[in-house]
Amino acid sequence: MEDHGGMSLLHDGVPLLGFALVFVLLFRRLGLGATLGFLVAGAIVGPHVLGLVAGAESKMGIAELGIALLLFLVGLELSPGRLWRMRRDIFGLGLAQVVLCGLAVTGVVLAFTPFSWAAALALGLPLALSSTAQVLPMLQSAGRLRTPFGERAFAILLFQDLSIVPLITIVAAMSRNPADLNGPPGWLLGLYTLGAILGLILAGRYILRPLFRLIGNLGEREMFVFAGLFTVIASAAIMEALGLSAALGAFIAGVMLADSPYRHELEADVEPFRTILLGLFFLAVGMTLNLEAIADRPFFVAGMALALIAVKTGVIMALAMLFGARPRSAFALGILLSQGGEFGFVLFAQAQQALLVENQAASVFGAIITLSMATTPFLMMLTKRLRAEPEPTGDHLDTPQHDGSNAIVVGYGRFGQTVAQMLLAQNIPVTLIDTDVEMIETAGGFGAKVYYGDGTRLDVLRQAGAADAELILFCQDGDALDTEALEMIHHSFPKASILVRAFDRRSVIKMNGAPVAGIVREVLESAVFMARRAMEAVGVDQTEIDRSEAEYRRRDKARLDIQRESGDIRAARDTILTQQSKPVAMDNDLELTG
Numbered sequence: 001m002e003d004h005g006g007m008s009l010l011h012d013g014v015p016l017l018g019f020a021l022v023f024v025l026l027f028r029r030l031g032l033g034a035t036l037g038f039l040v041a042g043a044i045v046g047p048h049v050l051g052l053v054a055g056a057e058s059k060m061g062i063a064e065l066g067i068a069l070l071l072f073l074v075g076l077e078l079s080p081g082r083l084w085r086m087r088r089d090i091f092g093l094g095l096a097q098v099v100l101c102g103l104a105v106t107g108v109v110l111a112f113t114p115f116s117w118a119a120a121l122a123l124g125l126p127l128a129l130s131s132t133a134q135v136l137p138m139l140q141s142a143g144r145l146r147t148p149f150g151e152r153a154f155a156i157l158l159f160q161d162l163s164i165v166p167l168i169t170i171v172a173a174m175s176r177n178p179a180d181l182n183g184p185p186g187w188l189l190g191l192y193t194l195g196a197i198l199g200l201i202l203a204g205r206y207i208l209r210p211l212f213r214l215i216g217n218l219g220e221r222e223m224f225v226f227a228g229l230f231t232v233i234a235s236a237a238i239m240e241a242l243g244l245s246a247a248l249g250a251f252i253a254g255v256m257l258a259d260s261p262y263r264h265e266l267e268a269d270v271e272p273f274r275t276i277l278l279g280l281f282f283l284a285v286g287m288t289l290n291l292e293a294i295a296d297r298p299f300f301v302a303g304m305a306l307a308l309i310a311v312k313t314g315v316i317m318a319l320a321m322l323f324g325a326r327p328r329s330a331f332a333l334g335i336l337l338s339q340g341g342e343f344g345f346v347l348f349a350q351a352q353q354a355l356l357v358e359n360q361a362a363s364v365f366g367a368i369i370t371l372s373m374a375t376t377p378f379l380m381m382l383t384k385r386l387r388a389e390p391e392p393t394g395d396h397l398d399t400p401q402h403d404g405s406n407a408i409v410v411g412y413g414r415f416g417q418t419v420a421q422m423l424l425a426q427n428i429p430v431t432l433i434d435t436d437v438e439m440i441e442t443a444g445g446f447g448a449k450v451y452y453g454d455g456t457r458l459d460v461l462r463q464a465g466a467a468d469a470e471l472i473l474f475c476q477d478g479d480a481l482d483t484e485a486l487e488m489i490h491h492s493f494p495k496a497s498i499l500v501r502a503f504d505r506r507s508v509i510k511m512n513g514a515p516v517a518g519i520v521r522e523v524l525e526s527a528v529f530m531a532r533r534a535m536e537a538v539g540v541d542q543t544e545i546d547r548s549e550a551e552y553r554r555r556d557k558a559r560l561d562i563q564r565e566s567g568d569i570r571a572a573r574d575t576i577l578t579q580q581s582k583p584v585a586m587d588n589d590l591e592l593t594g
Contacts, residue, residue: 015045015052016283024279031377033134035342038279039370042286053287065233066277067346068250069270070132072232074161075254076267086155093152093323094159097337101315102128108307112300115357118174122356123365125167126347127308129160130337131373133278138336138380149329152320153336164343165251168350175354192242197252200235204256212257225269231257232270278342285345285366293360294367301364305371309338309379328386335383339376340369400451400464405429408469408496410455411476412436412443415501415522419475420448431464434476456481458492466493474500486514505560512564528552 019041027037045052106124109115115123135157144150208231215223231253239249257266294301313334320330348362357365409420412434420430432448433455434440440450453460455474466472472493474481481500490498497517502508508519528549535545562571 012053015050016041016280019045020279020283031381032374033138033377034279035131035133035282036370036374038282039286039289039373042283043289043291044286045283046287046289048289048291065236066274066279066281067343068232068236068246069274070278071161071164071251072254073267073270073274074158075251075256076258086151086158089152089155089323090159093319094156094162096319097156097316098128098160098163100319101312104311104315105308108304108311112304112307115361119351119356119361122171122174122351122354123348123361125170126344126351127340127365127369128312129163129167129341129343129347130157130312131339131341131376132157132161133282133342134339134373134376135336138377149333152323152325153333156316156333156337160341161343162251164346167347171347171350171354171356174356177353177355196239196242196249200238200249200252201256204253208257224266228266228270229273281345282342289363289366289370291363293363297364301367301371304365305368305375308340308368308372309375312338331383331386335379336376338379339372341373344369400431400433400453400455400460405431405465406469407431407471407473408433408455408461408464408466410434410472410474411501412439412448412450413475413477416473416475419473423471428471431469433460433464456485456489458488461489461493466496469493469496472496472498474498476501477503481514482510483512483514486511486516490515505563508560509564 020038023041023044024034024037027040028034044050047054102125105127106120109120109124110117113120135153139150139153208227211227212224215227232250235249235253236246237249240246313331315334316337317327317330317334320333321327325333345366348357348366351357352359352362406428407423408431409416409423410433412420412432413436416432416434420432423430432443432450433453434450435452435454437452440452443450451464453464455461455464455476461472466489472489486498486500498515499518499520500511500514500516502511502519502521504521504523508521511519531552532545532549535548536542540548559571
């Protein structure tokens with residue numbers, strides 16, 4: 001029996017992995033994304049086409065762990081600082097998108113199908129969700145993930161991922177399954193949920209964090225993988241045992257570790273498993289698609305997919321404009337998020353278990369999601385000119401030119417002006433680049449030649465002569481650069497020494513390990529200078545002033561080194577000088593991030 005099971009696993013694994021490899025590479029090459037490749041590969045090897053692999057339902061059970069890992073990684077992204085900064089887009093725009101798109105699509109389902117309102121709601125609400133697995137790689141490959149547009153898209157996707165839990169609850173509340181009807185009442189489930197969340201948070205603080213600290217001290221990297229997977233599976237299993245959503249358990253596990261110093265290590269360790277299991281999930285979904293039911297109603301599938309895209313594009317565009325986006329950017333956001341998503345398949349399975357829809361209907365609407373996902377890359381290409389923002393701002397300005405300068409200064413604000421003028425005082429030729437048109441024109445009135453362009457882009461730097469420059473100095477506001485971006489710049493222009501202006505120590509931590517000659521915190525030196533002048537004003541001896549400065553710099557450097565190594569802004573708080581007689585930790589860390 002065991003040999004047969006082993007042979008069955010090998011027999012199923014070869015066609016599954018082989019077809020997945022071929023179709024994912026093909027669809028990636030065509031710009032259609034890996035998700036669609038997995039779905040098509042699963043449909044071909046499944047029982048309705050070649051029949052090479054059977055038992056899709058059993059594989060779905062294992063593959064659903066990929067959904068749990070995806071939600072765990074989503075939870076890891078939710079550090080309190082990021083949540084607070086993006087709160088308007090996440091909980092305002094994201095909530096409005098899920099609710100309005102869900103209700104609008106439910107109305108379309110009611111209008112064109114004979115389903116009851118409960119069945120239409122169980123099918124319409126999931127269609128409001130978009131494909132995180134498809135959209136994020138598209139944003140990343142286009143270099144727009146860290147732009148305001150990319151962050152707004154990510155905020156909506158983040159809320160969609162969070163909404164999977166309440167949507168599962170809604171489907172369960174409408175269940176016609178006697179097993180569900182005999183379950184505990186809703187108020188009791190609510191108490192279970194609150195108790196389980198509180199228990200997981202306490203376990204994270206008093207069990208998991210000490211566990212990860214112990215593993216980190218031992219230096220056993222492999223144990224991080226075991227501990228990370230154990231955290232996800234145990235949290236999901238606890239919630240499932242209570243009759244709650246396993247996805248909620250995995251999500252809470254991620255949130256409770258989001259602000260820990262082990263977050264990045266966990267992300268790196270869990271990501272490969274998430275990718276593999278999520279791919280297996282899409283393969284299993286493709287295998288379960290009833291192609292005969294789809295072939296019987298091809299025009300309905302195509303029409304509903306078109307209606308889904310049109311409705312979601314219109315609603316998202318209107319909401320984005322209401323939240324301050326320009327019309328072209330809002331249209332681009334609508335097109336980008338117009339498809340159905342992977343969580344739709346999860347919710348359709350829940351609706352089947354709740355006896356709200358039959359297997360045939362779930363297959364047809366699964367095909368609608370698949371078709372809508374297939375159209376997104378083509379729609380993005382076809383609407384490129386319509387989506388592109390006009391650039392009247394820089395059309396009349398010169399772009400960077402290679403004029404033989406030894407230094408390139410990116411950002412000609414107050415910081416960049418001082419740096420550039422001191423270099424020019426030493427007869428070091430400087431090329432100036434900025435994107436602020438008003439500032440460029442003002443600088444021109446003072447005789448400074450500033451070129452228009454995004455100096456963080458490799459092509460713009462190359463055009464400015466970075467290949468021959470000795471210095472590249474990033475003096476712009478914000479923290480657009482991270483280790484990955486700086487490594488690419490250093491790799492492209494190895495002759496140049498790179499110096500970066502950092503907003504605060506968080507920005508310095510973000511650039512940890514970057515191949516730069518120096519990182520300068522923009523207010524550090526001026527703050528030290530002011531402190532020296534203050535001590536002089538009250539008559540402190542010059543030797544004591546020098547000693548105070550040296551002591552502060554020693555403590556600051558030691559703390560920053562620990563923070564960069566751990567990735568935790570709250571690390572080494574005992575090195576901070578406070579009003580007490582000896583250094584103590586402070587409750588409010590807002591003042592300690594400079």
